[in-house]
Amino acid sequence: MQPSNHGSAAVAADKWTVGTFALCTIAALYGLFCLALSNAPLTDLPNHLVRAHAIGDFLFDAGRLFGGSFSFHPRWTPYLAGDLVLACLDWLVGIEWASRLWIAISVLLLPLSIWFVLGVQGCSRRGQIVGSLLGFYLATDWFFASGFLNYRISVACVLFGYGWFLRSQDTGSMSAYVWYILLAVIGYAMHLSALIFLFAVVAVSLAWAVLKGRQPLSRATVLALPLLALLAIHFGFPDGEAGNDFASHWGTWESKLRRLMSSAVRFNVKYEILLFALFLTATLVPWLGIRWRQAFRSSSTELALALVFMALYFALPLVHGGVYDVDNRALPLALLFLLFAGIRSCDLAAPAQQRQLVLAITVAAANLVYLGFEILPQNYAMSLYRTVAQRAPAASAVLPINTQPEIGRYEPFSHAGAFVTSETIALTPYLFSGPANPNIGYFRYLRPPYAPSQFWYTRNDGTVDWEKIKQSYDYLLVTMPYEPSRIGIGFTVMEHNAVASLLKIRK
Numbered sequence: 001m002q003p004s005n006h007g008s009a010a011v012a013a014d015k016w017t018v019g020t021f022a023l024c025t026i027a028a029l030y031g032l033f034c035l036a037l038s039n040a041p042l043t044d045l046p047n048h049l050v051r052a053h054a055i056g057d058f059l060f061d062a063g064r065l066f067g068g069s070f071s072f073h074p075r076w077t078p079y080l081a082g083d084l085v086l087a088c089l090d091w092l093v094g095i096e097w098a099s100r101l102w103i104a105i106s107v108l109l110l111p112l113s114i115w116f117v118l119g120v121q122g123c124s125r126r127g128q129i130v131g132s133l134l135g136f137y138l139a140t141d142w143f144f145a146s147g148f149l150n151y152r153i154s155v156a157c158v159l160f161g162y163g164w165f166l167r168s169q170d171t172g173s174m175s176a177y178v179w180y181i182l183l184a185v186i187g188y189a190m191h192l193s194a195l196i197f198l199f200a201v202v203a204v205s206l207a208w209a210v211l212k213g214r215q216p217l218s219r220a221t222v223l224a225l226p227l228l229a230l231l232a233i234h235f236g237f238p239d240g241e242a243g244n245d246f247a248s249h250w251g252t253w254e255s256k257l258r259r260l261m262s263s264a265v266r267f268n269v270k271y272e273i274l275l276f277a278l279f280l281t282a283t284l285v286p287w288l289g290i291r292w293r294q295a296f297r298s299s300s301t302e303l304a305l306a307l308v309f310m311a312l313y314f315a316l317p318l319v320h321g322g323v324y325d326v327d328n329r330a331l332p333l334a335l336l337f338l339l340f341a342g343i344r345s346c347d348l349a350a351p352a353q354q355r356q357l358v359l360a361i362t363v364a365a366a367n368l369v370y371l372g373f374e375i376l377p378q379n380y381a382m383s384l385y386r387t388v389a390q391r392a393p394a395a396s397a398v399l400p401i402n403t404q405p406e407i408g409r410y411e412p413f414s415h416a417g418a419f420v421t422s423e424t425i426a427l428t429p430y431l432f433s434g435p436a437n438p439n440i441g442y443f444r445y446l447r448p449p450y451a452p453s454q455f456w457y458t459r460n461d462g463t464v465d466w467e468k469i470k471q472s473y474d475y476l477l478v479t480m481p482y483e484p485s486r487i488g489i490g491f492t493v494m495e496h497n498a499v500a501s502l503l504k505i506r507k
Contacts, residue, residue, distance in 0.1 A: 019129040019357050026364045027108065030136055033372060034104035038096050039382035041375055044432075045099065045147035047415040050422045051431050051443055052086035053095050059084075060091050065425050070433070071444050078439040081189035082150040095422055106149040111135035113159035114336070118343055120163045126353055127343040130282070133360035134339055137279055137367045138332060145266045145375070145410045154194035155332055157187030161198045165205070169215065169223060181226045188230055192439060193329050195234070197309075199227040201333075204308050208301055249319040256314055256327070263331040267374045267408040275367060279335075282359035283342040285352050299341035306341060309334035323438060378412040384499040389419050389477060391495040391502050392426045396474040397449060400428060403457050403482040413479050414454060420477060430454055449473070457486065464488065469505075476503040 040046050057065045058072040074080060089098035111132040118128045143152055161183035168176035187194030202224055209215035251259075265272045309330045316327040342356075392398050400417020421428050429451035434441030450472045453462040466488035476491060478501050490506035 019126060019361075022357075022361045023129050023132055026133060026136060026361070026368070027111065029368055030107055030140075030364075031104050033368060034107050035100045037103050037375065037379050038100060039379050039386060040099040040103075040147070041378040041382045041412045042103070042145060042147035042149070043411045043414050045103070045149060045415075046418045047430065047432050048082070048147065048149070049086065049090075049095055049099055049102075050418040051433070051440075052083045052098070053090050053422045054431075055083050055443060056087035056090045059087055069427055069446060070431075071446055073442050075442050076189060077442065078188060078190065078192040079150055080442060081186060082153070082191075083443070102149060106144065106152040107136070107139045109153055109156035110139035110159070113156040113163070114339070117159050117163040117166070117340070120166050121340075121344065123343055126357065130356055130360045131339060131343045133364045134279060134282055136364045137275070138335060138339070140367060140371055141263045141332060142266050142409055143263065143329075143332070147415070150191045151193060151329060154187050154191035155197075155336075157183050157190060157194050158198045158201065158333070159336070161187060161194075162201050162205075165202055165223065169205075169209070169219075177223075180223075184227055184230060188234070192234070195227065195230055197330070197333055199224075199231060200308055200312065201305060202227055204305055205301060208304060248317040251318040251327075255318070259328060260313075260331070262325075262328045262409075263335070265409055267370075267410050269408065271370060272408075275363065275370065278359065278363045278366070282356055282363055283339050285342070285356045285359060299344040302337045302341035302344055306334045306337040309337065374407065374410070375412075378407075381499050382412065382416060384497050385413065385416050385479070386419050386423060388495050388497055388500040388502050389417075390423045392420050392424045392475055392477065394425045396424075397427045397472060398475045398477050399451070399469060399473045400430065400454075401457055401476055401478045401482070402454065403479045405458060416479075417477055426475075457482075470507065473505060475505060477501075478503060 040049055054066040054070050055072055057063055058067070058070075063070075063072070074084075086098055086102060089101055092098075093101070114131045114135040115128045118131050123131075139152065161180055164176050164180035164183060167173060168180050184195060184198055187198060206215060206220040206224055210217055210220050261272070261276060264276045312330040313327050313334065316330060318325070318327050320326045398417070398420045400420065402411075402413045402416070404411075404413050415430065417428050418431055420426050421431070427449065429445075429449045431443075431445075432440055433443045433445055435444070450465065450468040452464040452469075455461040456464050470489050475494070476487065478487075480496070480499055480501060482501070487503070491503040492506065493501055494504045495502040
């Protein structure tokens with residue numbers, strides 16, 4: 001009597017049903033977590049929100065509130081797409097819900113883009129589930145905690161663009177080619193790295209295909225041409241008002257090696273290493289059940305791309321053009337393509353499939369609990385900060401001072417002072433804008449106020465001219481606790497709570 005396959009098929013179906021249920025549940029929980037962050041407790045996010053809030057005033061109210069403080073002249077450059085979407089969300093649902101939705105979009109898009117790429121590559125449904133689950137961990141890395149949400153969304157644009165490129169390459173579909181170009185343009189308008197990284201992915205993929213005889217050079221040229229044109233436009237016709245000339249700094253070999261985990265470390269190195277080790281185990285567990293030669297053969301392109309982005313990390317400078325952390329933006333792409341390599345190998349290692357699914361669920365769930373433990377208290381603290389910020393008079397000028405130390409590599413209050421401008425229309429000096437910030441030349445202060453380094457208190461970065469501060473500002477908004485002796489001018493406490501104090505400067 002022959003054994004029936006129906007039982008094993010039912011078990012497999014049940015297993016994937018469990019995986020689908022786990023993915024849907026975890027996606028919903030991550031979405032709820034993001035929507036719960038009502039006060040944008042991600043380092044740079046308040047700054048971006050308030051700039052978009054001011055831009056919305058220009059778009060929908062002719063600059064009635066902020067026309068006397070800022071100028072807005074839109075140009076199709078990196079960051080503009082994010083500002084326009086945020087400005088529209090702000091106008092439709094208000095700044096608080098715009099923030100919640102923007103955070104949720106930045107997190108949910110990456111797992112969705114992973115699902116899409118794996119589907120285009122012909123991976124199994126199980127592979128798509130595992131890849132998407134692990135995508136939640138990658139979507140909430142240091143860049144997320146730091147509020148680099150334009151960058152986070154741009155990484156998803158790279159993957160969506162890559163998926164449409166693969167479909168166009170394989171099928172010759174004109175609609176796929178158009179989607180590929182559209183994603184390249186949108187990604188560029190979100191963040192410059194999207195265009196550069198998508199070009200790297202496409203160039204390596206095409207070179208590999210041409211060398212292996214799977215793609216004629218003429219068709220490869222047609223596929224690469226849109227990205228080459230966009231790169232030529234950006235670098236050949238630079239926006240002269242986008243920024244100033246800044247020195248570049250590459251760092252040292254020691255610092256490069258030390259920062260290899262920089263995208264993964266957020267709050268506490270001890271716990272981050274454990275989570276990262278679990279992620280790598282879940283990614284590479286299929287390789288334990290197959291021969292290495294089989295693994296390399298099944299995922300050679302993905303492994304080559306992972307190595308390319310690791311090489312880009314070492315090649316790129318740490319600081320360039322006034323932009324920090326340039327190099328480590330390549331690290332999430334290296335991890336993503338390593339993940340794709342592991343998923344591509346999974347169908348060759350049936351005994352490891354269930355273990356990989358369990359590990360992926362564990363990583364996604366543990367990461368969410370960890371994020372909640374670290375970020376939700378800061379979200380509440382930010383609500384107290386905003387309560388004090390609301391007490392600043394509308395016609396005043398306010399200098400925010402952050403006195404709180406970093407939580408690992410997380411600085412929730414570095415840019416919280418921007419909320420004064422959105423809450424009361426009072427002027428604050430640190431909004432990202434041209435000419436100091438590259439690619440944001442479309443938004444400027446009309447009369448930039450004097451401002452010391454934002455980190456003069458926490459890092460002893462630069463000197464403070466207190467006489468200029470006395471002439472330029474009416475109030476100081478200081479996080480608690482602070483040392484009154486470090487405030488070099490007289491003041492009166494007007495409002496305070498456990499998180500912040502509003503100090504009136506004595507003239």
